[in-house]
Amino acid sequence: MSKSIYIIGLGKVGTSFFFELTDKGYEVNFVSISQTNLADKIISGNNSVSVSLNIEKDFIIKSDIILICVQDRNLKEVIKSISLLNIDLSEKYFFHTSGSESSELFSYDCFNSNNVVSMHPIQTFDKPSLSNNHLLEKIYFGIEGGNEGKKVAVEITENLNSNYIEIPREKKYLYHSACVISSNFLITLLNISSEIMGSIGIEKSKTFEIFQPIIENTLKNISEDGLINSLTGPFDRNDIETISNHLNSINKELPSLIPFYTLLGMETVKVAFKKESLNLKNVISILDLMNEYIISESANTNKTVN
Helix, strand or coil, X not given: CCCEEEEECCCHHHHHHHHHHHHCCCEEEEEECCCHHHHHHHHCCCCCXXXXXXXXXXXXXXXXXXXXXXXXXXXXXXXXXXXXXXXXXXXXXXXXXXXXXXXXXHCCCCCCHHHEEEEEECCCCCCCCCCCCCCCCCCEEEEEECHHHHHHHHHHHHHXXXXXXXXXXXXXXXXXXXXXXXXXXHHHHHHHHHHHHHHCCCCHHXXXXXXXXXXXXXXXXXXXXXXXXXXXXXXXXCCHHHHHHHHHHHHHHCXXXXXXXXXXXXXXXXXHHHHXXXXXXXXXXXXXXXXXXXXXXXXXXXHHHC
């Protein structure tokens, strides 16, 4: 933990790393941040931290670990800029926190391929942190890269009281899609619920308040009993009449949601089959029912296009 750290990008992710690494005894001596007003709030008179608005050559020279926490769209340009600084980087560890991009971005000759890593926190960050919010504790990190770099990344992960999984380099996009489904699509699911609730006259803004107990108890059940065994509802009990009524009502009131319901319904059928709530005959009956609506939706789309 005696290694000096330079964080490039002190935004939503970078601020969490800044506070949590500092609290764990790491020497975060250098930061680069584009917003001076935010820098004042974060650093708050900490004279041991040097701040810049741009990537600083001197900061890299004086650091052991360079942690790049910028948005994906800026990552390649930041790494390219570092590669053009004409300094010896062979002993430096370079990490980036992107979920989708791999350590292959550090492909320039100046980087030591054994010391470069993608270290992605499987967490959601909705705003910059102004103190230690412990978002990096007791989570998982997706780690991929060179052997020596991975050792350092694992050490940091363990010091944060967290866990890690190793991601195959060529599977980073697939890995990140699972992260997006687990977090971003949860927001989308609730937004669709709010659309349906709004269509029956319920205030959309009350959606989370209404469904919070069932969401929290579902998560509790998953934690205690596992994903498959926590399935309940009409797909679990082979209530094909209720599923049919759902599809009929949605088709009449909110037909644009038919593809959503049928797609998730088909995936839920798989879960119920794994749980052995449904036998093969049940599965075929439910899939046949949903296929009727998929075919109907497809036909309507073709008419509109033509």
